[in-house]
Amino acid sequence: MGSTERILVALFRQESHSFVPGATTLADFERFGIPTGSDVLRRAGNREIDGYRDAAEEFGVELVPALDAKAQSGPPLDDATFEHLAGRVCDAISLNRDRIDGVMLGLHGAMVTDSLDDAEGEVLARARAIVGPDIPIATTLDLHTHMTRRMGETADILAGYQTCPHVDLRRTGEVAMRTLIRTIRGEVEPVVSQRKVRMMTGAETHDDRRFPNREVIAALHEAERDPRVLAASVFCTQPWLDISELGWTVVIVTDRDPDLGRSLADEIAMKAWSLRDHYLVKKTDVHEAIDTALASDGVFALSEGSDSTTAGGLGDGNLLLKALLDRGVDVPCLLMVSDPAAAAACAQAGVGARVTTPLGGSANPAFYSPVEVTGTVATLTDGRYMNHYGGIRAVDMGPTALLQVGSISIMVTTHRPPMVDYEAYLSVGADPREMRIVQPKSAGAYLEYYEQIATCIDLDVPGPSGSDLTALPFKRIERPLWPWDPDLQDPW
Numbered sequence: 001m002g003s004t005e006r007i008l009v010a011l012f013r014q015e016s017h018s019f020v021p022g023a024t025t026l027a028d029f030e031r032f033g034i035p036t037g038s039d040v041l042r043r044a045g046n047r048e049i050d051g052y053r054d055a056a057e058e059f060g061v062e063l064v065p066a067l068d069a070k071a072q073s074g075p076p077l078d079d080a081t082f083e084h085l086a087g088r089v090c091d092a093i094s095l096n097r098d099r100i101d102g103v104m105l106g107l108h109g110a111m112v113t114d115s116l117d118d119a120e121g122e123v124l125a126r127a128r129a130i131v132g133p134d135i136p137i138a139t140t141l142d143l144h145t146h147m148t149r150r151m152g153e154t155a156d157i158l159a160g161y162q163t164c165p166h167v168d169l170r171r172t173g174e175v176a177m178r179t180l181i182r183t184i185r186g187e188v189e190p191v192v193s194q195r196k197v198r199m200m201t202g203a204e205t206h207d208d209r210r211f212p213n214r215e216v217i218a219a220l221h222e223a224e225r226d227p228r229v230l231a232a233s234v235f236c237t238q239p240w241l242d243i244s245e246l247g248w249t250v251v252i253v254t255d256r257d258p259d260l261g262r263s264l265a266d267e268i269a270m271k272a273w274s275l276r277d278h279y280l281v282k283k284t285d286v287h288e289a290i291d292t293a294l295a296s297d298g299v300f301a302l303s304e305g306s307d308s309t310t311a312g313g314l315g316d317g318n319l320l321l322k323a324l325l326d327r328g329v330d331v332p333c334l335l336m337v338s339d340p341a342a343a344a345a346c347a348q349a350g351v352g353a354r355v356t357t358p359l360g361g362s363a364n365p366a367f368y369s370p371v372e373v374t375g376t377v378a379t380l381t382d383g384r385y386m387n388h389y390g391g392i393r394a395v396d397m398g399p400t401a402l403l404q405v406g407s408i409s410i411m412v413t414t415h416r417p418p419m420v421d422y423e424a425y426l427s428v429g430a431d432p433r434e435m436r437i438v439q440p441k442s443a444g445a446y447l448e449y450y451e452q453i454a455t456c457i458d459l460d461v462p463g464p465s466g467s468d469l470t471a472l473p474f475k476r477i478e479r480p481l482w483p484w485d486p487d488l489q490d491p492w
């Protein structure tokens, strides 16, 4: 028996968005702490790291932790931030080059920088340059990965989430780590096959539990039943990236069977293509949605998905707020707006004070404009809470106020939190279950949480993460691409 194998583990994750101004900076990563050393390996319940550890412990492999850098979805990284963090990943690989047998990179897959459309391909290429061809590299990726040819040619093993909302992070980590260990031990020889499909779709229809995406995900599960298939993934892609090489991609990793990989990738890609018309998102006019909510009892979740903070929206969208104010709605409502200046004004005024402030709409003026509100500061918090979406993580919204404007409670945050679940609301003492109208800001994934407490309606309001992709200011995508080219016949 040989000595224990060692696998270096580094995570570097952010999902970028082309239609929000500004840049994601090092401070945005530092707000999540950037754990290093043994802190990287701390279990989080249902994250990739738990899956990495499950497989490593089962096979008796030692994990060598480097760092875990993540930031909330948002604008592209500035180059200095990317170079700093990619540099730290590469320094760790270089430092351990002679004592490791494999590299595991936890990436998102849709990171863009000022200069790079394919940031993950760049990280993988730099890692490859350090370790050479003989040390295998595996990566775990989000379902919304912008998959590139270079990523597929550089990594030995790629495994993506097969769920949306993303709840199989641990499974994904376990599959990738298990395959990496078996590769190191010479039990398998992974070959990556990928098929790009000339289609893009809004995120609301990526739900793996519903038609049509249920059919595509089922095909992945079916493919994985074959022992020659090591990992099967479909990357539905972050829809709001204005870059070349955009499109859905199916990736099949086989044990030295590229013919099988290619035919499965083509078959699953064709299944997605044949269902394309069902991926068009239908939403409800905001006033129609309010009418529906007012016409009956119970809680209604009206999601402003076009400002989804887990898709990169800045959280400053205020179109539901504006509609409720315009109509003088007087039932209990709970909304969220990220606006650092308004949050500071509330904090300065103090609990119980009356505040008049412009709210929202200033961060992304291409889509929104500020709405002036006058209300009473009900609560003030430091904005820190634990979030359980896809495993446990600490969230820091910065100084946060609950501003009461008539019957409307507005959570005013300094930094945008995930608005998929309602833990942010609970953290400021507001309970959606006691409201009539509550606002998620999520393109689909919120259903996992809100369907249990509310009737859910997707609002048809403009915003950077709108689901009618052809209405957004894309300039750099490669055509033909469906649905921009609705009559496209050949999806390859």
Ligand SMILES: [Zn+2]
Pocket (backbone or CB within 6 Å): 142, 143, 144, 166
């Ligand atoms: Zn995603």
